[in-house]
Amino acid sequence: MAKIAPFRGVLYNKERIKDYESVVTPPYDLITPKEQDRFYKKHENNIIRLELGRHLPDDDAANNCYTRAAGLFDEWLKTGILLKDSDPSIYLYELTYSLNGETKALSGIICLVSLDEGLMPHESTYSKPKADRLNLLQGCCASFSQIFGLYPDTENNVINKLASSVKGTEPRISFISETGIQNKLLQVKDTDIINQIKKLMDDKPLFIADGHHRYETALNYRNKMLTKFKKASGKEAFNYVMVFLANIENPGLMILPTHRLIHYRGLIDFSAIEKRFKIEEFRIDNNETAPIKRLLSDMRRRGVREHVFGMLYPKNRAFYLLALKDERILNDIIDKDHSPVWRRLEVTILHKLIIEDVLKIKNNNKGHIAYEQDDNVAAEKALQGEYEICLFLNPTKIAEVVEIAKAKDKMPQKSTYFFPKPLTGLVINKIADEIIE
Numbered sequence: 001m002a003k004i005a006p007f008r009g010v011l012y013n014k015e016r017i018k019d020y021e022s023v024v025t026p027p028y029d030l031i032t033p034k035e036q037d038r039f040y041k042k043h044e045n046n047i048i049r050l051e052l053g054r055h056l057p058d059d060d061a062a063n064n065c066y067t068r069a070a071g072l073f074d075e076w077l078k079t080g081i082l083l084k085d086s087d088p089s090i091y092l093y094e095l096t097y098s099l100n101g102e103t104k105a106l107s108g109i110i111c112l113v114s115l116d117e118g119l120m121p122h123e124s125t126y127s128k129p130k131a132d133r134l135n136l137l138q139g140c141c142a143s144f145s146q147i148f149g150l151y152p153d154t155e156n157n158v159i160n161k162l163a164s165s166v167k168g169t170e171p172r173i174s175f176i177s178e179t180g181i182q183n184k185l186l187q188v189k190d191t192d193i194i195n196q197i198k199k200l201m202d203d204k205p206l207f208i209a210d211g212h213h214r215y216e217t218a219l220n221y222r223n224k225m226l227t228k229f230k231k232a233s234g235k236e237a238f239n240y241v242m243v244f245l246a247n248i249e250n251p252g253l254m255i256l257p258t259h260r261l262i263h264y265r266g267l268i269d270f271s272a273i274e275k276r277f278k279i280e281e282f283r284i285d286n287n288e289t290a291p292i293k294r295l296l297s298d299m300r301r302r303g304v305r306e307h308v309f310g311m312l313y314p315k316n317r318a319f320y321l322l323a324l325k326d327e328r329i330l331n332d333i334i335d336k337d338h339s340p341v342w343r344r345l346e347v348t349i350l351h352k353l354i355i356e357d358v359l360k361i362k363n364n365n366k367g368h369i370a371y372e373q374d375d376n377v378a379a380e381k382a383l384q385g386e387y388e389i390c391l392f393l394n395p396t397k398i399a400e401v402v403e404i405a406k407a408k409d410k411m412p413q414k415s416t417y418f419f420p421k422p423l424t425g426l427v428i429n430k431i432a433d434e435i436i437e
Helices: 033-042 065-078 127-140 157-165 191-201 212-228 270-274 290-302 327-332 346-356 375-383 398-406
Strands: 010-012 082-084 090-099 102-114 147-151 173-176 182-188 207-210 240-247 254-256 259-262 277-283 308-313 318-324 369-372 389-392 417-419
Touching: 065 082, 065 127, 090 157, 102 157, 127 212, 147 212, 157 191, 182 191, 207 212, 207 398, 212 240, 259 346, 259 375, 270 277, 277 290, 290 308, 290 318, 290 375, 290 389, 308 346, 308 375, 318 327, 318 346, 346 389, 369 375, 375 389
Parallel strands: 147 240
Antiparallel strands: 010 082, 090 102, 090 182, 102 240, 147 207, 173 182, 254 417, 259 369, 259 389, 277 318, 308 318, 308 389
């Protein structure tokens, strides 16, 4: 269950940084090398220089992206680019955005969570990104971004309580990001309110939405520190991890689908697909992208009750709607390492029954599969010949994420894309020498 705590956040000094939008970034794992260069040029104090520094040809153990980040972090603190709050606080973070013509809002809290209380993951992790994050954490003794976590709160008591306590208060931070999302951050430092929030969160399970590598890195770092400090009291900041926690039942919380783009030189065996799926064809006429709107609309409508997928095959000048004929087919997807709920995930079905069984792509070691969230971009890449096939999915359901986490199982790669995502650089958690009360 959740054991949360306030902390003295480190924020950019508004007297020195007039435009917050110029210094924040999306989560590091969404940033391409081209975007990394763009953020470097955007502002000399952009958080990219700490969170995702450049690797240089002459890097060595004494001078590398991690040591440079540590040096810059120390310099920005000393020169007042960054300021640490004097009061332990919880931060109310509000994101307002537009999706498909509809305005939505997601509110959550930025706080610390004890690493002993079991944030529940749903994704597998990989050694290379964990080593990267651990090197950064050890070098800087600070976290520059939050894990994105979820908790159940049918009555929305936590956010209502916090919002009421800061009603009429000017936000610490307010700006519109380059993607058009309104970001607001309000500080809550009233001890009585914080204690009430801690009590409200006491009985709630916590699920990781994004940040599995950062979570496991925080665990590894904590374990290393406990080896170093044999008489640790448990109140040291390294026993906690910074999180953005959102109500899992908030209507502003979205999971977007991640579509698959496939390099495939052969001809699709439609007879093999037809053994398990009903196939409906949408021919491409002069307007190449017109059928995608109907396809995705039908997928959303029918996906409530059926397992359905979309496929674009430019070689045939057609989109296809694929609907699983019989759920009993899923009983053939047997994997001793996974739970029954895993075999009924849309991503599992797509990979096992189409990508593996029909296209004969067993893994992605050779880069046969690429991923894209934007429907139209995915279709355009296939239509322009960058890929031979595009496979469209409906989004994973939040309830499925919870079921997988409770079963202590892991979803296939790129199963979820939670939206909107908290930005990096809003609040920094300085771990060194900090004690959590």
